[in-house]
Amino acid sequence: xxxxxxxxxxxxxxxxxxxxxxxxxxxxxxxxxxxxxxxxxxxxxxxxxxxxxxxxxxxxxxxxxxxxxxxxxxxxxxxxxxxxxxxxxxxxxxxxxxxxxxxxxxxxxxxxxxxxxxxxxxxxxxxxxxxxxxxxxxxxxxxxxxxxxxxxxxxxxxxxxxxxxxxxxxxxxxxxxxxxxxxxxxxxxxxxxxxxxxxxxxxxxxxxxxxxxxxxxxxxxxxxxxxxxxxxxxxxxxxxxxxxxxxxxxxxxxxxxxxxxxxxxxxxxxxxxxxxxxxxxxxxxxxxxxxxxxxxxxxxxxxxxxxxxxxxxxxxxxxxxxxxxxxxxxxxxxxxxxxxxxxxxxxxxxxxxxxxxxxxxxxxxxxxxxxxxxxxxxxxxxxxxxxxxxxxxxxxxxxxxxxxxxxxxxxxxxx
Numbered sequence: 363x364x365x366x367x368x369x370x371x372x373x374x375x376x377x378x379x380x381x382x383x384x385x386x387x388x389x390x391x392x393x394x395x396x397x398x399x400x401x402x403x404x405x406x407x408x409x410x411x412x413x414x415x416x417x418x419x420x421x422x423x424x425x426x427x428x429x430x431x432x433x434x435x436x437x438x439x440x441x442x443x444x445x446x447x448x449x450x451x452x453x454x455x456x457x458x459x460x461x462x463x464x465x466x467x468x469x470x471x472x473x474x475x476x477x478x479x480x481x482x483x484x485x486x487x488x489x490x491x492x493x494x495x496x497x498x499x500x501x502x503x504x505x506x507x508x509x510x511x512x513x514x515x516x517x518x519x520x521x522x523x524x525x526x527x528x529x530x531x532x533x534x535x536x537x538x539x540x541x542x543x544x545x546x547x548x549x550x551x552x553x554x555x556x557x558x559x560x561x562x563x564x565x566x567x568x569x570x571x572x573x574x575x576x577x578x579x580x581x582x583x584x585x586x587x588x589x590x591x592x593x594x595x596x597x598x599x600x601x602x603x604x605x606x607x608x609x610x611x612x613x614x615x616x617x618x619x620x621x622x623x624x625x626x627x628x629x630x631x632x633x634x635x636x637x638x639x640x641x642x643x644x645x646x647x648x649x650x651x652x653x654x655x656x657x658x659x660x661x662x663x664x665x666x667x668x669x670x671x672x673x674x675x676x677x678x679x680x681x682x683x684x685x686x687x688x689x690x691x692x693x694x695x696x697x698x699x700x701x702x703x704x705x706x707x708x709x710x711x712x713x714x715x716x717x718x719x720x721x722x723x724x725x726x727x728x729x730x731x732x733x734x735x736x737x738x739x740x741x742x743x744x745x746x747x748x749x750x751x752x753x754x755x756x757x758x759x760x761x762x763x764x765x766x767x768x769x770x771x772x773x774x775x776x777x
Contacts, residue, residue: 372703383609389643390426390614391634392590395658396446397429397462398628399618407438408661410445416619416661417446419654421457423635424646427614429487430459433476434469440476447480460485460526465514474521486518487556489528492535492543504539508546515550526554526590533557533564533572541579554588555580557612559603562596562626566606569593573610592616593629600629601637608643619658620666636672636708649714671708678710679718681759683726686719690732693717721749722759729753733765745772 376383395416400407408416420428430447433440447459461476463469465488477484490510491500497507511527518525527547529535544555557572564572573589580587591607593600593616604615617631632655638644655673659666668675680686685705692700701717702709710716721729730749734741749768753760 371700385641385643386608386613387643389608389612389638391424391631391638391644392427392429392460392614392616393420393425393618393631394429394592394616394623394628395420395618395631396442397431398592398616398624399620399622399658399662400431401624402622402627402662402664403625405622405662405664410442412657412661413442413446414449416654416657417449417455417457418453419650419657421455422650423648423654424644425457425631427458427460427485429462430484432462432469433472434463440472443472443476444480447476447482447484451480451482458483458485460487462487462489462528463514464488465490465510467514467517470514470518470521470523474518474523477523484523485526485554486523487526487528488514488518489530489556489558490514491531491560492529492539493531494536494539495534496531504542508542511543511546512550515547515552519551525550525552526556526588527552528556528558528590528592530558531560533559533568534561537575540576544576544579545583548583548585548587552587554590554614556590556592556616557607559593562594562600564593564603565597565599566602569603569606570610573607573612577611588613590614590616594624595621595627595629596625600627601633604629604634605637619655620664620670622658622662622664630671632673633671636712639712640708648712651713652715672713677708678706678715679720680705681720681722681729682724683729686732687726687728689717689719690728720759721753721765723754723756725750725753734769739769745769748772 396413417428431439431443433443443461450457450459459482461473461484463473463486470486473484473486490507515525515527529543555576557576576589589612591604591612593603607615617629617634619631621627621630632651635646635648635651639646639648652673666674688704689701692704698711702711719729719732721733727746727750730746731741749765752768
């Protein structure tokens, strides 16, 4: 019989102090990989065939909505949007598309045309800068932003599109201005409000305060609108900020594979998926998560650093003797849960991977015994010492050909 967290082997400090969190039963995900992700200055815009493959992996992971692009940005983007929407229609996919657009008719009209041509409802994500610093730089007045908001949303609604109203740089906007703009958006027919940390400037406290304020504002107006959160990672607070937004009341949050996107990117979708599943807010089959990230990496020419959480080469890999010994002892007990948790905050089995043990300068005999045994090699004392000596003299992890060469030399000497 297997063991689990309920047996007292892991103490959870998250529920043992004055600050505790009440998570919602479910939170939706919007994948921005094929729009904001492709705004990274270092990516390759993939061919439409690759985008379709990535779309199907999003579907497999249970992601609810996907930004399929900016059809108003040019012919290439428009054709990709049409192809992705047709794929959703033809394959009867569950995932729903949306498109980004400025609060301008020239951007909104191509979304309406794509919806009409494919027969697929497309959510229009209409964005405009709202912060004082953006207003000053652009020489906009609040009246102008309000007018653009009203006219754009009304036009989109008239064209049969559901609208998410997106205030860029929301986290640096004043409540007085947001109250005016959100009221205008509600009056014009928006169905969702998207709060943005466009410059990655916020802290979790700021995010919680902002989302809580918006939730209270909507309650006061009696408007039944969903709240989205879209966060960037310039200060490295992206995941923490997204969790704070969920805690405060966001019902849909955005992310991209590998966190790619404008400047240094967005909240990584793979980290979101894993954390939301571990926290009980989602119950997805994540066995294709590695394939999703690898496909995006190949399609966009963005390498996956070895130390990337969850999906990096080293996420479940160790060569340290103490770590390896604990994992091996757990494996000997015959319980996968124990093996997955004794030295890992993320169970490898959640995404279809295994704990890996290598041999290097910090290794002990346990590493060598396990490594050799896994390959059907009898780990005699002299062989163990020979491999361990080579590892201690090395400045890195030993590669398999090096270890097998030692095995062959040792066999020749002893035969």
